Amino acid sequence: MNGTVLRLVLFTFLTGMASLITLIALLSRDRKSFGPAAARVIFEGKEEGQVEEPASPSTLSALASAAGTHKNSTVLKGGGLSDEELEDRVRADQSSKKPVLWFLLSAVFWLAFGSILGLIVSLKLTFPDWLVSHAAVTFGRLRPLHLNLVIYGWASMAGMASTLWLIPRLAHRPLVQPNFAVAGAVLWNAGVLLGTVSLFVGVTDGVEWLEYPFGVDLILVVAGALTGVPILTTLAKRKAPHLYVSAWYLGAALLWFPILFGVANAPRLHFGVEHAVVNWWFAHNVLGLWLTPFGLGIAYYLIPKVLGRPVHSYGLSMVGFWSLAIFYSQVGMHHLIGGPVPTWLITVSIVHSVMMFLPVLAVAINHHSTMFGRFSALKHSPVLRFAVVGSMMYTFTSFQGSLESLRVVNRLTHFTHFTVAHAHFGAYGFVSFELFAAAYFLLPRLLGREWTKPAWISIHFWTTLSGILIYGIGLSIGGILQGRAMLDASKPFMTSVLVTIPWLHARTVGGLLMTIGHLVFAANIVRMVVGERVKTSLPRAEVAS
Amino acid sequence: MNKLSVVLLLAVAILLLTAMTLVVVPYRQFAAISKEEGLADYTTLQQEGRDQYVSLGCVYCHSQQPRDPGFAPDGERGWGRPSTPGDYAYDYPHQLGTMRTGPDLFNVGARLPEANWHYAHLYQPRSLVPHSVMPSYPFLFERKEQAAPGDVVVKVPGSPTTGVLVARHEAKALVAYLQSLDHTYPSTFIDKLANEESKK
Ligand code: HEM
Numbered sequence: 001m002n003g004t005v006l007r008l009v010l011f012t013f014l015t016g017m018a019s020l021i022t023l024i025a026l027l028s029r030d031r032k033s034f035g036p037a038a039a040r041v042i043f044e045g046k047e048e049g050q051v052e053e054p055a056s057p058s059t060l061s062a063l064a065s066a067a068g069t070h071k072n073s074t075v076l077k078g079g080g081l082s083d084e085e086l087e088d089r090v091r092a093d094q095s096s097k098k099p100v101l102w103f104l105l106s107a108v109f110w111l112a113f114g115s116i117l118g119l120i121v122s123l124k125l126t127f128p129d130w131l132v133s134h135a136a137v138t139f140g141r142l143r144p145l146h147l148n149l150v151i152y153g154w155a156s157m158a159g160m161a162s163t164l165w166l167i168p169r170l171a172h173r174p175l176v177q178p179n180f181a182v183a184g185a186v187l188w189n190a191g192v193l194l195g196t197v198s199l200f201v202g203v204t205d206g207v208e209w210l211e212y213p214f215g216v217d218l219i220l221v222v223a224g225a226l227t228g229v230p231i232l233t234t235l236a237k238r239k240a241p242h243l244y245v246s247a248w249y250l251g252a253a254l255l256w257f258p259i260l261f262g263v264a265n266a267p268r269l270h271f272g273v274e275h276a277v278v279n280w281w282f283a284h285n286v287l288g289l290w291l292t293p294f295g296l297g298i299a300y301y302l303i304p305k306v307l308g309r310p311v312h313s314y315g316l317s318m319v320g321f322w323s324l325a326i327f328y329s330q331v332g333m334h335h336l337i338g339g340p341v342p343t344w345l346i347t348v349s350i351v352h353s354v355m356m357f358l359p360v361l362a363v364a365i366n367h368h369s370t371m372f373g374r375f376s377a378l379k380h381s382p383v384l385r386f387a388v389v390g391s392m393m394y395t396f397t398s399f400q401g402s403l404e405s406l407r408v409v410n411r412l413t414h415f416t417h418f419t420v421a422h423a424h425f426g427a428y429g430f431v432s433f434e435l436f437a438a439a440y441f442l443l444p445r446l447l448g449r450e451w452t453k454p455a456w457i458s459i460h461f462w463t464t465l466s467g468i469l470i471y472g473i474g475l476s477i478g479g480i481l482q483g484r485a486m487l488d489a490s491k492p493f494m495t496s497v498l499v500t501i502p503w504l505h506a507r508t509v510g511g512l513l514m515t516i517g518h519l520v521f522a523a524n525i526v527r528m529v530v531g532e533r534v535k536t537s538l539p540r541a542e543v544a545s
Numbered sequence: 546m547n548k549l550s551v552v553l554l555l556a557v558a559i560l561l562l563t564a565m566t567l568v569v570v571p572y573r574q575f576a577a578i579s580k581e582e583g584l585a586d587y588t589t590l591q592q593e594g595r596d597q598y599v600s601l602g603c604v605y606c607h608s609q610q611p612r613d614p615g616f617a618p619d620g621e622r623g624w625g626r627p628s629t630p631g632d633y634a635y636d637y638p639h640q641l642g643t644m645r646t647g648p649d650l651f652n653v654g655a656r657l658p659e660a661n662w663h664y665a666h667l668y669q670p671r672s673l674v675p676h677s678v679m680p681s682y683p684f685l686f687e688r689k690e691q692a693a694p695g696d697v698v699v700k701v702p703g704s705p706t707t708g709v710l711v712a713r714h715e716a717k718a719l720v721a722y723l724q725s726l727d728h729t730y731p732s733t734f735i736d737k738l739a740n741e742e743s744k745k
Contacts, residue, residue, distance in 0.1 A: 023555070124680065125646070125678055126678065128670070128671075128677070128678050128679060128680045128681065129671075129680075129681055132680055132681050132682065132683060132684075133683065133684060134684055135600075135601060135684060138601065138602070138680050138682070139602065139605065139606070139680050140601045140602020140603060140604075140605055140606075140680075141601070141602055143602060143605045144602060144605070202600035202601070203600075204599065204600060204602075205638060206599035206600075206604070206638035206640070207638045207639065208604070208605075208643065232549075232553075235549050236549055238549075243549060243552065248552055248556075251549065251552065251553055251556075252552070252553060252556035252557075255553055255556065255557050256556065256557070256560055259557070259560055259561070259564075260560075263564070263568065268637075270637075270639075271575070271576075271633075271634075271637060272575065272630060272633035272634055272636055272637070272639060273575055273630040273633050273639065273641070274571060274572055274575040274576070274630075275636075275637065275638060275639035276639045276641045277567070277568070277571050277575070278568055279639065281564070281567045281568055285560075289560065322559075325555075325556055325559045325560070326559055326563070329559065329560050329563040329564070329567075330563045330566060330567055332567060333567065335643060336641070338610075338612035338613065338616050338617060339610045339612070339628075339641060340610060340627070340628045340629050340630050340632070340633070341571075341630075342571070342574065345567070345571055348566060348567070349567075407616075411616060411617055414643070415608060415643065415644060415645035416644075416645070419643065419644075420644075486645065487617060487618060488618075489618035489621035489622055493622065493648050494674065494676065494677070496645075497646070497647075497676070497677070497678055498676060501678075
């Protein structure tokens with residue numbers, strides 16, 4: 001590292017830290033919003049100390065004693081809420097019914113479709129003469145289709161469903177103007193559908209993560225704006241004394257996304273290498289400032305709520321939020337290390353990628369300490385299982401990502417399947433697991449019904465967990481072997497292809513397990529919504545009927 | 546400090562400010578770099594081929610950005626000198642790529658100038674490179690009884706001899722594009738950087 005680069009590294013680091021410290025100093029003048037009381041705002045009435053697990057009412061008392069939050073482990077009637085409070089809660093929980101069902105059911109459909117395509121794409125890498133008679137079914141068409149379906153169809157829509165449902169809980173009031181969000185959901189679906197058809201026939205913007213043509217981009221922006229109306233108005237008219245950290249993540253994501261998407265999709269503005277710079281500025285931010293906030297917003301709510309105890313340190317969660325905003329927004333160029341991009345730009349991103357240790361650590365301490373000593377609770381709560389595994393994956397993937405941005409590591413892993421494994425640990429192991437947790441938690445409350453097939457939830461959990469582990473670990477090994485072969489110029493290029501083959505098969509196996517899990521998940525949700533109408537036995541819903 | 550508007554305004558302000566560093570400043574810096582002198586614009590056919598390349602998603606397996614020899618042995622593999630921003634002056638949308646399931650293609654035209662090699666390779670990669678995982682693209686070709694005047698007849702090792710295999714227009718365009726991928730001319734940009742370094 002020469003002197004100029006070293007100075008640049010120091011300068012970037014100090015600027016980043018200085019902005020963070022200034023911001024926190026300014027914001028924390030109001031001690032109340034940083035103190036432990038603010039962390040308790042998710043509990044109303046006597047809810048603190050009460051577990052809440054709508055997905056598994058039969059294990060509630062076992063969960064309560066495992067959570068160990070109160071000595072005699074009794075589960076209070078109404079979960080600690082008075083009749084009046086309960087009525088308000090039920091009203092809030094069900095106020096978002098229409099838009100949440102629209103978003104969630106569509107998301108699950110796109111997930112099933114997208115994962116079947118993922119499986120086909122995976123098989124195509126090992127059976128290259130399979131399905132080649134028409135351009136529409138080739139690898140180069142189906143791969144971007146898979147990505148766009150799971151990102152814009154599944155993760156974005158399920159994220160918006162979870163947001164729409166969580167906001168009334170965080171605001172302590174019913175959702176305002178839900179119909180705007182219904183229109184948003186319908187339009188967003190139209191966008192994804194049009195985009196899908198367009199990519200099938202090969203009409204594409206040709207840039208990874210931004211393949212949808214401009215018309216589709218416009219539809220998605222309008223749909224997102226419509227969905228934002230009820231979310232932001234409900235937050236503005238909140239009755240809760242404090243805006244809980246989940247609302248910060250979810251609210252900010254809603255404003256970040258259109259900026260990212262708009263700048264990156266602006267037609268004919270970009271050129272040559274600059275286009276690649278904007279491409280990766282967008283593609284990394286869409287993970288960090290759009291999908292990650294969904295995942296973290298959900299985890300920050302669900303983990304403490306299921307356990308009935310506030311997060312470990314609320315002050316830390318503020319540090320985590322602001323450092324995510326400042327640092328994450330500058331990491332994108334680590335996708336172009338070694339490329340025709342000025343050193344200063346790459347350096348800024350590498351330094352911030354390493355600085356991401358801070359927000360990740362803040363979140364990790366918060367989530368894992370809240371769980372610490374209560375891991376047996378996982379046995380009794382499917383929601384907690386998904387949420388906690390997801391949160392562990394977040395910690396793992398983020399540290400992995402910081403390391404991948406270092407030149408020595410990047411030299412080996414860039415351009416290989418290792419990156420694909422990392423992408424799935426993040427987008428799947430973390431974000432999708434949080435979204436699964438949210439779906440299992442919210443649907444019983446939204447509909448006042450129970451999951452009548454707990455075994456299906458277990459099947460979903462174990463297939464997808466073992467699937468992502470086989471997928472991720474397998475491809476990481478394959479990627480490292482591929483990278484090592486490629487860096488050794490004395491080996492022919494084909495060596496780097498051949499060493500990956502067994503691991504590509506492993507990925508297909510992992511992907512098959514995940515796909516099975518998704519189909520079970522989808523079937524369970526369909527049963528829940530249209531199947532036998534089993535009213536929940538929980539005291540909460542009795543009030544509602 | 547618990548006002549929705551303050552939180553959201555700050556969050557947006559941070560993204561806009563950081564975008565100054567990551568988007569606006571680079572935009573101006575790249576706009577000021579002129580194209581490499583040795584670089585020629587695409588012909589109509591080559592540009593059509595590039596559109597095929599984009600539409601068929603070759604970028605998901607092939608990069609177009611050889612790295613510096615000090616960083617990785619891309620040059621030793623025959624992928625060419627490190628690319629510079631001026632090499633991409635006519636490239637829209639960019640196709641730098643992030644995956645090397647297959648080799649870097651930024652200089653494939655210099656490395657493999659033979660059109661028939663590319664035709665045969667696109668028709669069936671495994672006819673030339675055993676165990677390749679590159680998909681075959683048979684729909685870019687058609688099998689005829691006999692060639693019409695002007696047809697490009699493609700010979701694929703080991704493929705049946707009934708009739709002739711001719712390249713469709715899409716294949717001709719794509720191969721013209723692949724052949725145009727030649728950035729082996731000396732880079733004025735790298736020379737300039739070297740000059741600046743030695744002055745310091
Ligand atoms: C269900 C089973 C799944 C399978 C079998 C699968 C398979 C694949 C395959 C084969 C690729 C292309 C890799 C390449 O070009 O070499 C891919 C890319 C990708 N998939 Fe999946 N996938 C699945 C689920 C998901 C889900 C649920 C998500 C996210 C919510 C996701 C996110 C992504 C992303 C972000 C990429 C791009 C990776 C990169 O460019 O580095 N996948 N997937």
